[in-house]
Amino acid sequence: MKPSRGQGTATMQDVADAANVSAMTVSNAFRHPHRVQEATRLKVLEAAFELGYVPNLAAGNLAAGKSRVIGAAVPSVRNSSFYKYVTGLQEGCEAHGHKLIVMLADTMRQEREAVETFIGLRAAGIVLIGNDHDPATVDLLGKSSIPLVESWLLGEPLDMAIGYHIDEAVRAACRHHVAAGRRRIALVGNDRPGTRRFRERPPVFRDEMRRAGLPDNLIVDVDEPHGFSSGPQALDALLALDGEIDAVICPTDVVAASMVFECARRGIDVPGRIAIIGWGDYEIASTISPSLTTVKPHPWEMGHGAIAMLMENGSAGHSQRTVDTGFELIVRESG
Amino acid sequence: MKPSRGQGTATMQDVADAANVSAMTVSNAFRHPHRVQEATRLKVLEAAFELGYVPNLAAGNLAAGKSRVIGAAVPSVRNSSFYKYVTGLQEGCEAHGHKLIVMLADTMRQEREAVETFIGLRAAGIVLIGNDHDPATVDLLGKSSIPLVESWLLGEPLDMAIGYHIDEAVRAACRHHVAAGRRRIALVGNDRPGTRRFRERPPVFRDEMRRAGLPDNLIVDVDEPHGFSSGPQALDALLALDGEIDAVICPTDVVAASMVFECARRGIDVPGRIAIIGWGDYEIASTISPSLTTVKPHPWEMGHGAIAMLMENGSAGHSQRTVDTGFELIVRESG
């Protein structure tokens, strides 16, 4: 921190001199311990520690033409589902001796910049969310040879993909409401650009409603699928659309939970008058009263699996190009 | 992605050849546009685009001896407060033409590895949470000359710090309860190793209670300050300790909110019988009923300010070493 006029950090050659070996032996002591004798290795490690030596990854990556870094570009990590996903990525990386670096990408421009940075760092792998990217991003990715996993959404992957079929989950939620005798079922959506995983839902919902012979037009949008103000907002819009609505499918548990709160405030019985299904199985889902029926994806498995796919990509030829981690409909009190 | 047998990505020399200039001109066209003529710059950019050229950051960082990357090691980003903080970091970086890379550091080992990676990448700056680090981390940081900002907590910074005084906030919360006539005030804590920002609170709480002539022993711990199961757990422990408790200060709004839910379930009137203060002003605080009285730090300002401090560090000599972003006690319905 402070020295600032330090003549620069210790280099590998400094360590080599201190330990009376060549630079290459220092390199080997770190990267390929089995190549050096135990005694030599210890001597090197001691000298390195003494000098506060930290390998210059830029130099190493340049010389080796590769790195042990996996880059992930993720949008707003603000719910426990994403947290588990990132944890899965992190643990996957640790298990393979790699480092995970995360860059925030709420917009397509940010995603493109993140991808540029990962390619620039010659990352060993790249993980993105969804399959809706800036054409420039796709172009960059196509020209690089870094393995890529797109996650959460299955579709037509650029390279590999891991996630679940949202349309199946939407159908499962619809059928659950129908089976419970609900007739006026509504969907709360969100169609900000770039949020493909929400935009897939309405068409599937409409199709499923038509098949059941029920109204397919009970759809409203909220601005912010992760904000607690969206539940009340959606409820207002829904009741304005049709006062007799008796079931709702929300885009996230946050929307569902805040809708449950709002119902309690207005004296609307849940699930008596309105049944509510959330999405994500966030922690709040099982804690509030009534607890939330929700669609549970498997975020940790997605994260962990994404890294496994990246790691296997090079090695064996028989690696999976697409992995379905499935989902569960967790039935609780709200619907 | 797939080629994988591509003879490698385009290099700066390839672009130079395609544009009929020297490699250095390509470099300048990217890094110092004003040094090359507009016509040349366009020619270079076109060639670069054509070839899908992405600068090798490893090579650039090595040659320049520095990078435009800021590294931040953050624990579990799972609440809206941290989200705003990281957004502040991100926007600060963008404003200064730098990239933010985030590494997850829930444990001290992970923090040390993150710091090693940042130093290894020759980051332009490092941001950490709190001031409680592994000695090895402190050692590494001390031997490097990368500017460092520790955030959230003010104390004795290794280099620079930005945050607020938690002890002042604890006193403000205590006094608020006392002023409202509460006599049996409790504190919910958490003492996992590495969570310094929770462990500072009990001593201050005790001191403040003694000054007010009130019991200073009403303290319980929860395992998980960010989980919705902690509120019920803390309430149980608290009532077992003293059935007459009439006020609580929680470590986070998540604990406070789940305690409010649990009180509703048990028919305990909030704030009638028990007043509850949360911490963080997460989104849920203003949405539930009764809404939460809470301590609000300024996470976005912390993040943004942290980057500003890093950027000013080198330039002017008169940079601030410590910045207090303060806090607010937001009074709502719960206490």
Next chain:
DNA sequence: CGCGGCTATTTTAGCGCTAAAATAGCTATG
């Protein structure tokens, strides 16, 4: 005791870029 077959270590030769120095090409000026 000389030589193949080891293993541990060193030497060699860059990786792709950029700071700094050198050069080329131009204009204004006496």
Next chain:
DNA sequence: CATAGCTATTTTAGCGCTAAAATAGCCGCG
């Protein structure tokens, strides 16, 4: 029209590391 004083571009010389090739040192065996 030679020269100082520009600006735009190129040349030179590494940054700190690692893959691959070369070497040194040692063993056992005929």
